[in-house]
Amino acid sequence: TGFMGITGNKGGVGISFRFYESTLCFVNCHFASGEAQTQRRNEDYQTIESRMTFTDGINHSYKDYIWYTPTTPNSLAPNA
Numbered sequence: 001t002g003f004m005g006i007t008g009n010k011g012g013v014g015i016s017f018r019f020y021e022s023t024l025c026f027v028n029c030h031f032a033s034g035e036a037q038t039q040r041r042n043e044d045y046q047t048i049e050s051r052m053t054f055t056d057g058i059n060h061s062y063k064d065y066i067w068y069t070p071t072t073p074n075s076l077a078p079n080a
Contacts, residue, residue: 009030010029010030010031010032010044011029011030011044011048012027012028012029012030012048012052013027013028013029014026014027014028014052014054016054024066024067025054025066025067026066026067026069027048027052027066027067027068027069028069029044029045029048029068029069031044031045032044
């Protein structure tokens with residue numbers, strides 16, 4: 001899958017901003033589906049964690065509040 005079978009389609013996007021004295025970070029990600037892909041999802045999460053940086057020069061680990069919203073694979077979602 002992905003673009004013409006050349007690139008992948010898993011990843012994440014984030015936004016960070018300051019709200020009064022707090023720095024907020026929102027991250028949305030799309031991971032591999034299926035119960036057998038747990039290790040890959042964990043690895044993809046770690047990759048996103050380590051690579052995500054913002055224009056203020058610090059990574060999101062140093063933000064005051066972080067919200068992660070991963071895409072839940074249909075095979076793992078309750079009542080899907």
